[in-house]
Amino acid sequence: MSGSLRICNADDAPRKHDHVDIVLDSGKCVRFNDPRRFGVFLWWEPPAEQHELLRYLGPEPLSGRFSGDYLWRRSRGRRGAVKNFIMDGKIVVGVGNIYASEALYMAGIHPARAAGRISAARYEALAAAIRDVLSRAIRRGGTTLRDYVNSNGNPGYFARELLVYEREGKPCFQCQAPVRRKVIGQRSSYYCPRCQR
């Protein structure tokens, strides 16, 4: 949520909202900037994945533990919206609001559809779409809409490739129907009413 890490020299003067420096042997520094102070740094000796904040997290989307079959199995019996399901860090990490909207559009799945009522084949398409959208966004340095910066302190250029996100009222790239916005789980979701079922 708007915090960022950037790589700089340890003796660079801090900017507003810079809170933590991790100084490396090379003299470089990983500097943490956090305007809204949602971030936390903890000193923890045992393996990191055993910490309370991490141990219940789902797999990384770009790891081998993540698949359509995994999503399908975890979704059985769930009546909540599929968009909330894929944004739940206990299911899978790293799928934020922008990338959830984009992946559901690419997979042709309506964001409000009940997670437990989506077929295994459609979850295969969704898992592939999540991996695809994240991989492309990483190559573009992320998505800057307002204040996001990547680890070089620069904006990301994926926003110009977004298919539905923040395109309310604009024509769907596949069918020309106006893209709609709907609030699901308190977050704005963008989708095509014709292409997504």
Ligand SMILES: [Zn+2]
């Ligand atoms: Zn469409």
